[in-house]
Amino acid sequence: MLQVREVSHRYGTTQVLDRVTFSVEKGELFGIIGPNGSGKTTLLKLISKELPLASGEIAISGRPLSELSTKQWARLAAVLPQTLETAHGYTVKETVALGRYAHQRGLLPAWTAEDEAAVQEALAVVGLAHKMDAPLERLSGGERQRAYLARALAQEPQLLLLDEPTNHMDLSGQVRLLDRLTAAARARGLTVVAVFHEMNVASLYCDRVLVLKDGKTAALGAPADVMTPALLNDVFAAPVVRQAHPAAAKPMFSFVPQHREEKTPLLGGLRPVFLADAVVLASPRPLRVLSSALVGAGFQWATHFVNRQVGLDYDCGDAEEEMRRYLKRHGFSPERTIGMMTAVDVHDAVWLQEERKGCSAAVLVTAGVGNAVDAARAWRHQPAAAKPGTINMIIVVDGTLTEAAFVQAVMTATEAKAKALAERSVCDPETRTLATGTSTDSLAVAATQTGRSFPYAGTATELGRTLGRLVYEATIEALDRYERRRGKR
Amino acid sequence: MYIMAVTAAVFSLLAGVSTGSLSIPFSSIIEILASQWLGMPLSSDVPSDWVPIVMAIRLPRVVLAFLVGASLALAGAAFQGLLKNALADPYTLGVSSGASVGAVLVIFLGWQWPLFGTFTLPIVSILCGMATLAAVLAFTRAVDRRMAVETIILAGIIFGAFFSAFISLMIALTGDELRQIISWLMGSVAMRGWKYSGLLFPFFLIGAVVLIANGRELNAFAFGEAVALHVGVDVARRKIVILTAAAFLTGAAVSVSGTIGFVGLVVPHIVRLLCGPDYRVLLPLSLLYGGAFLVFADLAARTIIEPRELPIGVITSLVGAPLFAVLFFRKTKRKLG
DSSP states (O other): OEEEEEEEETTTEEEEEEEEEEEEOTTTTTEEEEESSSSHHHHHHTTTTSOOOOOOOOOOOEEEGGGSSSSHHHHOOOOOEEEOOOTTBBHHHOOOOOGGGGGSSSSSSOOEEEEEHHHHHHHHHHOGGGGSBBBBBSSSSSHHHHHHHHHHTTTTSSSEEEETTTTTTTHHHHHHHHHHHHHHHHHHHHHHHHHEHHHHHHHHHEEEEEEEEEEEEEEEHHHHHHHOOOHHHHHHOSSSEEOOOOOSSEEEEEOOOOOOOSSSGGGGOEEEEESEEEEEEEEEEEEEEEESSBBSEEEEEEEEEEEEEEOOOOOOOOOHHHHHHHHTTOOOGGGEEEEEESSGGGGGOOEEEEEETTEEEEEEEEEOOOTEEOOGGGGGOOOOOOOOSOEEEEEEEESEEOOHHHHHHHHHHHHHHHHHHHHOOOOEETTTTSSSSEETOOEEEEEESSSEEEEESSSSSSHHHHHHHHHHHHHHHHHHHHHHHHHHH | OOOHHHHHHHHHHHHHHHHHSOOHHHHHHHHHHHHHHHHHOOOTTSSSTHHHIIIIIHHHHHHHHHHHHHHHHHHHHHHHHHTOOOOOOTTTTTTHHHHHHHHHHHHHHTTOTTTTGHHHHHHHHHHHHHHHHHHHHHHHHHHHTTOOHHHHHHHHHHHHHHHHHHHHHHHHSSSSHHHHHHHHHHHHTOOHHHHHHHHHHHHHHHHHHHHHHHHHHHHHTTHHHHHHHHTTOOOHHHHHHHHHHHHHHHHHHHHHHHOSSSHHHHHHHHHHHHHHHHHHHHHHHHHHHHHHHHHHHHHHHTTTTTSSOOOOHHHHHHHHHHHHHHHHHHHHHHHOO
């Protein structure tokens, strides 16, 4: 729908844009990103005709912009400006009504029913119908931005041009504006071209992006495809890391601040501490953890690991919430603690450490055989309520683990656990076959993320072999302690 | 709103003609006008020597005052909108300074063109005013191809300052003509006759029509040039059109009546406080109220210290400033307080 070909622009002797070419399809939300001075605003001003086009062509559905008068162009394209300047004394409705200028003909045109309908609809879309007669100056920044959006919508354009629309807004304001915008655009089949200064917003909302660097095209395509860390590091000259967004199928970006590397080895001083009903590991600095724990599951940064013993009759509707309260009561911050529950006596917990140069790790295991399950045949079981887990494992590694290594550490530890169960002939009581685990086992793998880098933790690697041995031996010992205690009863 | 404004205007005209050393009742004025313009017979209780007083002395003066006031108020409103500056008045662009230079020069050198006699002064003055406008625009274009509004203001200030200095020079060098120059500069609508209104009227008509037709565009300019462009206004062309029309009004008003201050600045603000900022309404109302305001000011100027006359510019400032202050105080206090 919009074709931009070989567009260049100079301010004096500075080449601000250099042969930029792209096209935008109807209905697309197209983003333009780049560092300050990359030419994004200049490009938008050339499209909106605020700046005269001296080199290259811009056309809409085949018609060059140069053929269109200002009024004709205003019927096709509307602009949401960056600044929130107001004009003294005008009401919201008068501001929005200005958007109808391009559709009015003649010297002293009458205000038609169409004009009124367009204005009312625009006000409804942005949610300002109730403030129609309020003076524009009395509105907050976010509301004013919505009023200007309404004005742009009242123009009934086919193309919407936005210049850093969320510049002055807080997070919720940004999200709400863009959500409204995308909804309105979808509803009316609008094409949107927007300059964004924030990578995450661009990634979340745009179908395709143009990445500019020094006036030249650095990349053009879908955010997931083109916004790679390598490209962004180069374009923005800053350390960018990319992750998957937890909810949307889009990438998420953040920066890595500079920090000092801690030189003190961690594991030397790490020891489990026993409370009345829990065993606790406390780390002097936060560890990166991948776990299935009750509190702090998934990827987290944590300083404390709490394995809490509860009675066999423990039954709580919202176990996670109750565990959080428990943690708070005992002075742990739930946001930085990995919390697990077990029915096993925590004083039987086994702590095994291996400290070698370049590969230090430790495990803390509590194990019991209640509710043992053969994972391969668990489908035969009657469905039953989950009881507190009986094999809880906390693994700590002194090193930097990749996400793949975290997953492989979980795999290796689980294989070693299954082997320990087999060695002690623990059986699944319902299927009468060897068990591979119990019904609500919990595992946490923690790493200091400083020091030696471990790209993998499979059984072929040094780390994998270390973890396999530690987990196997600790689980065997923990099972034995459990049996001894049970035997005494 | 319009009814009130029109009533005020008509009332001012009638009051202006009615008041003076000889008080003429409204009804008589209407009868006299009817007899002169519509050919209706004059009733016996209207003395016939009132007719020349009304037609040749008072009415021309009042009409001129109305046209000047209307022109200045319209131009002031347009400049405030276009230049997006609440302190703009018709004299911002320097056109009035140029027109004044022309007028003062005529007094200083005692020019009298053969065909025009004393009419030489306003003609020279208006030509100088137009020349100044052309110079300001050309200068702006040379400096800034896009002719941003801020550049235009600065160019206007530069030219205005230069011409004011020139006027001061002439004042310093003058001897006998000093009183004449000063009194011209302070502004007056006295003893001009119909010819001056005749000179002003075409400029007034063109300027008023053009400006009122650009009401929506001025509303757009109130949000800034960029927004006006985005909304579809042909900014480059409209800017020049509006500036030229406003300069026409200013130059012509100044050339026939001198530099009467405050009307162009304050009347639009007062109207805006009362009726809102929409230029489609602001412009015609400024025209009507501006005219009425100046008629009343002239009325006060010639009656307060009768038989002497005060300069009209003194009255406009003395009355205008406190009036504005009161209105502004009450409106803003209600808004903020």
